[in-house]
Amino acid sequence: MIGRLTGKVVSQDADGGVARVVLDVGGVGYELTVPPGSLGRTRPDDAGRVMLWVHTHVREDALALFGFSDEAERAAFRTLIGVSNVGPKIAVAVLGALSAAELSRAVARRDLAALTAISGVGKKIAERLLLELRDKLPAAAAPAADKAAETGRRGDATGEERLRSALTGMGFKPSEAERAVATLGERGQFPAPLEDSLREALALLAK
Numbered sequence: 001m002i003g004r005l006t007g008k009v010v011s012q013d014a015d016g017g018v019a020r021v022v023l024d025v026g027g028v029g030y031e032l033t034v035p036p037g038s039l040g041r042t043r044p045d046d047a048g049r050v051m052l053w054v055h056t057h058v059r060e061d062a063l064a065l066f067g068f069s070d071e072a073e074r075a076a077f078r079t080l081i082g083v084s085n086v087g088p089k090i091a092v093a094v095l096g097a098l099s100a101a102e103l104s105r106a107v108a109r110r111d112l113a114a115l116t117a118i119s120g121v122g123k124k125i126a127e128r129l130l131l132e133l134r135d136k137l138p139a140a141a142a143p144a145a146d147k148a149a150e151t152g153r154r155g156d157a158t159g160e161e162r163l164r165s166a167l168t169g170m171g172f173k174p175s176e177a178e179r180a181v182a183t184l185g186e187r188g189q190f191p192a193p194l195e196d197s198l199r200e201a202l203a204l205l206a207k
Helices: 071-080 088-097 100-108 112-116 123-133 139-152 157-169 174-186 194-205
Strands: 004-015 018-025 028-034 050-058 063-068
Touching: 004 028, 004 194, 018 088, 028 050, 028 088, 050 071, 063 071, 063 088, 071 088, 071 100, 071 123, 088 100, 100 112, 100 123, 112 123, 157 174, 157 194, 174 194
Parallel strands: 028 063
Antiparallel strands: 004 018, 004 050, 018 028, 050 063
């Protein structure tokens, strides 16, 4: 069972609301699936290494690793996949759109709209999440709720900041991330789900 990895990101790509990275740990490359933006929330050390908290997902036909920026995010993921009919793909999509603290706040407020706005989360799944997650989300997410609320009051800036963080976390220069954010802002992209904004930004930066 792998619980945590520290190494250098040697490759990464995003597709369908999830990001995949290869983390070089002592010459061994570990492939992890991470929510978009998780890398941007980690702080590289002086050697450029990042630490990801890992959930090892074992099935009869596969073993997959999922990486997270901190223990609270990993705990939220584990709580999500404990909900009936919610698998790792949906759990990653949820945490790609909402941080652990934002998810905790959305559940506490029974904010159905915040959940149905996430790609792959229909009304039935959203209602199930609101029902089954109440009082089950990690306590570690709670202290950040006030900060998340303050960020949310800034309106469209929330989407811009999260996109900027996701792009820099994927290895783009701050100037490139800023250019993409500014261009999408001019197009009226915000507010929008992070995965949609990220897809548009990647297409823009690929030109």
